[in-house]
Amino acid sequence: MKVFLRYEDNEDESLHKVLKITLPKSWKSGPTARLLEQFVESYNAGKEGQSNTLEVAALHLSIRRSASDGTHELKDLASDGVVVDTIPDREDVYICHGPSRTLEEINAEKQAQIEKEKEATKHLSKCVHFGCNQRFPKGGPYPDCKYHSGPPVFHETAKFWSCCPNKKAYDWEEFQSLPACQTGTCTDVRDEESNQKQFLGGCDIREKMNGPKLRSIDDFNASNAAGGSDGAPVLERLRNVLEELGVENELFDQVLEGIKKDVTAKNGAADDAVVTDETAKVLGGKLKAALKNIAVEQLRIK
Numbered sequence: 001m002k003v004f005l006r007y008e009d010n011e012d013e014s015l016h017k018v019l020k021i022t023l024p025k026s027w028k029s030g031p032t033a034r035l036l037e038q039f040v041e042s043y044n045a046g047k048e049g050q051s052n053t054l055e056v057a058a059l060h061l062s063i064r065r066s067a068s069d070g071t072h073e074l075k076d077l078a079s080d081g082v083v084v085d086t087i088p089d090r091e092d093v094y095i096c097h098g099p100s101r102t103l104e105e106i107n108a109e110k111q112a113q114i115e116k117e118k119e120a121t122k123h124l125s126k127c128v129h130f131g132c133n134q135r136f137p138k139g140g141p142y143p144d145c146k147y148h149s150g151p152p153v154f155h156e157t158a159k160f161w162s163c164c165p166n167k168k169a170y171d172w173e174e175f176q177s178l179p180a181c182q183t184g185t186c187t188d189v190r191d192e193e194s195n196q197k198q199f200l201g202g203c204d205i206r207e208k209m210n211g212p213k214l215r216s217i218d219d220f221n222a223s224n225a226a227g228g229s230d231g232a233p234v235l236e237r238l239r240n241v242l243e244e245l246g247v248e249n250e251l252f253d254q255v256l257e258g259i260k261k262d263v264t265a266k267n268g269a270a271d272d273a274v275v276t277d278e279t280a281k282v283l284g285g286k287l288k289a290a291l292k293n294i295a296v297e298q299l300r301i302k
Contacts, residue, residue, distance in 0.1 A: 001022070001084070001089045003020075003035065004020050004093065005019040005035060005093050006019075007039070007048075008094065010052065014048075017046070017048050021038065029082060031079060031081065031082065032082075032087065033100065035061065037056055040054045040095075058097060059096065059097060059098070059099075061079075061096070061100070062075060062077060063094065064094065065174055076096075078100075078102055078105075080103055124137060124138070125138045128187060128190045130150065131147050132146065132147040132180075146183055148164065149182050150163035151196065152175075152200070154201060164181050231278075232273075232276050235276070235279070235280050239253075
């Protein structure tokens with residue numbers, strides 16, 4: 001692994017320096033602070049250091065990343081960040097003035113900024129277009145919007161937009177800076193009838209490439225037994241999985257019957273397949289809501 005350490009944070013170009021380092025194996029799993037110490041030692045020992053002595057405590061490392069407006073910006077590296085996890089091979093690493101911060105300090109600063117933004121925007125609406133994230137007064141006026149036509153894809157370590165599959169990122173900040181492919185006007189009204197997923201994963205990609213997933217014999221039989229319902233085999237698998245997680249079949253059946261009664265009352269004389277499919281959708285919505293509540297509680301505790 002090689003890195004290029006660059007000191008350009010000085011108006012006098014004669015004091016600039018580039019140091020190419022091939023990292024020893026032990027350095028890859030070590031802190032980034034070691035790179036800064038090595039550069040300062042080399043710089044101060046050279047001609048540049050004779051008139052511009054650098055101090056480790058007054059410097060930090062940064063790498064250049066694309067911004068959402070197409071320009072580039074420097075992203076600070078934590079002094080205790082692991083080299084191999086934060087710096088790609090053959091990356092340009094910039095030595096900048098200003099003290100280093102630890103990963104904990106950087107995260108605390110980000111969290112404080114998030115809380116500040118939440119407080120400032122809690123009475124605003126958020127654009128529902130993929131990748132926009134703009135906020136505006138409820139009811140308008142609605143600002144111009146740059147967005148993606150398809151949901152994001154998170155597959156293994158890659159992150160990209162399904163409408164722009166050739167532009168990939170491998171960290172969150174780089175992903176957020178990927179340029180949009182559509183222009184329009186912001187909106188806070190989501191099209192509930194589109195059934196568009198909010199994000200995609202590896203299974204969605206494989207399904208798109210290979211076509212719809214073939215049903216197993218058990219799923220086929222369960223569907224036929226329920227009058228052709230696609231939801232019947234899903235409910236059967238869910239019942240078995242929940243049993244493995246400690247949820248008794250009797251409890252699952254009781255909840256399912258209650259939802260079926262509500263669905264039947266709402267839809268009138270619908271056939272069994274329609275009732276079963278709608279029951280599966282309602283149960284899925286309730287489980288999703290329960291998981292969201294758990295996630296919110298976890299964030300609140302943190």
